[in-house]
Amino acid sequence: xxxxxxxxxxxxxxxxxxxxxxxxxxxxxxxxxxxxxxxxxxxxxxxxxxxxxxxxxxxxxxxxxxxxxxxxxxxxxxxxxxxxxxxxxxxxxxxxxxxxxxxxxxxxxxxxxxxxxxxxxxxxxxxxxxxxxxxxxxxxxxxxxxxxxxxxxxxxxxxxxxxxxxxxxxxxxxxxxxxxxxxxxxxxxxxxxxxxxxxxxxxxxxxxxxxxxxxxxxxxxxxxxxxxxxxxxxxxxxxxxxxxxxxxxxxxxxxxxxxxxxxxxxxxxxxxxxxxxxxxxxxxxxxxxxxxxxxxxxxxxxxxxxxxxxxxxxxxxxxxxxxxxxxxxxxxxxxxxxxxxxxxxxxxxxxxxxxxxxxxxxxxxxxxxxxxxxxxxxxxxxxxxxxxxxxxxxxxxxxxxxxxxxxxxxxxxxxxxxxxxxxxxxxxxxxxxxxxxxxxxxxxxxxxxxxxxxxxxxxxxxxxxxxxxxxxxxxxxx
Numbered sequence: 001x002x003x004x005x006x007x008x009x010x011x012x013x014x015x016x017x018x019x020x021x022x023x024x025x026x027x028x029x030x031x032x033x034x035x036x037x038x039x040x041x042x043x044x045x046x047x048x049x050x051x052x053x054x055x056x057x058x059x060x061x062x063x064x065x066x067x068x069x070x071x072x073x074x075x076x077x078x079x080x081x082x083x084x085x086x087x088x089x090x091x092x093x094x095x096x097x098x099x100x101x102x103x104x105x106x107x108x109x110x111x112x113x114x115x116x117x118x119x120x121x122x123x124x125x126x127x128x129x130x131x132x133x134x135x136x137x138x139x140x141x142x143x144x145x146x147x148x149x150x151x152x153x154x155x156x157x158x159x160x161x162x163x164x165x166x167x168x169x170x171x172x173x174x175x176x177x178x179x180x181x182x183x184x185x186x187x188x189x190x191x192x193x194x195x196x197x198x199x200x201x202x203x204x205x206x207x208x209x210x211x212x213x214x215x216x217x218x219x220x221x222x223x224x225x226x227x228x229x230x231x232x233x234x235x236x237x238x239x240x241x242x243x244x245x246x247x248x249x250x251x252x253x254x255x256x257x258x259x260x261x262x263x264x265x266x267x268x269x270x271x272x273x274x275x276x277x278x279x280x281x282x283x284x285x286x287x288x289x290x291x292x293x294x295x296x297x298x299x300x301x302x303x304x305x306x307x308x309x310x311x312x313x314x315x316x317x318x319x320x321x322x323x324x325x326x327x328x329x330x331x332x333x334x335x336x337x338x339x340x341x342x343x344x345x346x347x348x349x350x351x352x353x354x355x356x357x358x359x360x361x362x363x364x365x366x367x368x369x370x371x372x373x374x375x376x377x378x379x380x381x382x383x384x385x386x387x388x389x390x391x392x393x394x395x396x397x398x399x400x401x402x403x404x405x406x407x408x409x410x411x412x413x414x415x416x417x418x419x420x421x422x423x424x425x426x427x428x429x430x431x432x433x434x435x436x437x438x439x440x441x442x443x444x445x446x447x448x449x450x451x452x453x454x455x456x457x458x459x460x461x462x463x464x465x466x467x468x469x470x471x472x473x474x475x476x477x478x
């Protein structure tokens with residue numbers, strides 16, 4: 001299996017290098033050979049761009065690797081692949097621009113500058129992004145289609161055995177049954193249950209006891225064992241892992257202490273003693289700096305591009321109702337620290353003077369005429385771009401809540417305060433999945449914690465893209 005995985009990764013890397021260099025060549029042809037775009041500096045020879053192709057071929061696999069494009073998980077989606085390829089390509093262009101500019105500066109006084117040997121047209125880079133994303137994503141989509149055809153024909157399936165018929169084991173079975181396209185086949189369960197019902201769950205058989213695991217591994221040709229046992233069966237879990245190692249069966253442990261470990265666990269040490277940090281988050285150090293750079297760049301550009309529409313909205317608010325244009329409200333952000341969130345005012349002035357803090361509801365009488373439109377399309381959130389620029393918020397993250405509601409939720413909802421491990425966002429994973437406004441707090445926490453644990457640059461861009469696509473289809477936008 002390891003050999004097959006290495007072969008597949010090598011194939012992907014080789015294909016990405018070839019397609020990347022082909023995309024660079026196509027970008028040159030589209031820019032200079034079609035005659036559609038003027039070239040005031042003249043047309044550089046193709047050989048000049050040809051010398052840069054090895055550089056492109058080197059940077060692309062590194063950029064793709066940083067975005068997880070070579071993590072061969074069967075449960076990768078098309079959206080995951082698209083954003084891994086997109087962000088990897090953008091990173092390649094950034095490195096390419098930095099490299100060519102640095103080289104030009106180094107050779108500023110030489111003949112190389114006179115002939116423009118290290119200059120690449122901006123339109124070439126733009127075309128390169130389009131061609132490389134298209135070619136690389138298409139190659140992955142074709143590979144996925146081929147694999148799913150094989151799975152549908154019963155080829156290449158991985159046999160899965162689940163240890164534990166309790167609630168945790170059933171959740172695992174549900175996920176596999178829901179996604180047959182991932183290429184897993186559940187052979188059944190093993191458990192030390194006294195139940196005489198041998199059907200197990202959803203028609204999946206109970207193949208035997210935990211003590212019979214080794215025999216079942218051999219008879220059923222098990223590839224992966226998913227251990228979903230309660231904490232009181234710790235000894236049995238260790239025995240299963242030992243047996244699996246002897247039989248070359250991959251082991252995946254779903255810990256029953258997930259109600260405590262909700263963020264990514266990380267192995268640390270204390271003077272040689274191994275420790276598990278159960279509340280570690282990936283948004284630390286360098287990752288946090290990258291996210292901040294993206295926030296500053298995108299929020300600055302958005303404020304400039306949206307200055308016209310925001311001016312019109314401000315005028316509409318001023319003319320339609322008495323009161324201020326902006327509404328300032330205290331929210332809780334990173335590490336539980338309060339900050340002042342900005343919104344376009346969508347309700348009548350002092351709307352909560354009698355009711356106190358309450359959730360907005362459908363047909364809320366407190367909304368103004370303009371406010372109804374603003375809230376329907378989330379346009380009242382636009383001033384929060386300034387919060388992002390100032391560092392109070394991020395473009396993507398858990399939505400910030402008012403301290404009044406935080407005090408209510410933190411004791412009632414488990415792990416609620418863990419969402420404050422990262423900066424709050426204008427939009428988030430919960431919102432693009434339909435959990436915004438007056439909806440289930442528990443579900444929102446589930447999606448917020450998933451985002452915190454699985455953060456990546458690609459996931460942020462994916463959420464921003466889904467926010468734009470779903471903007472006019474949001475439920476509970478009132």
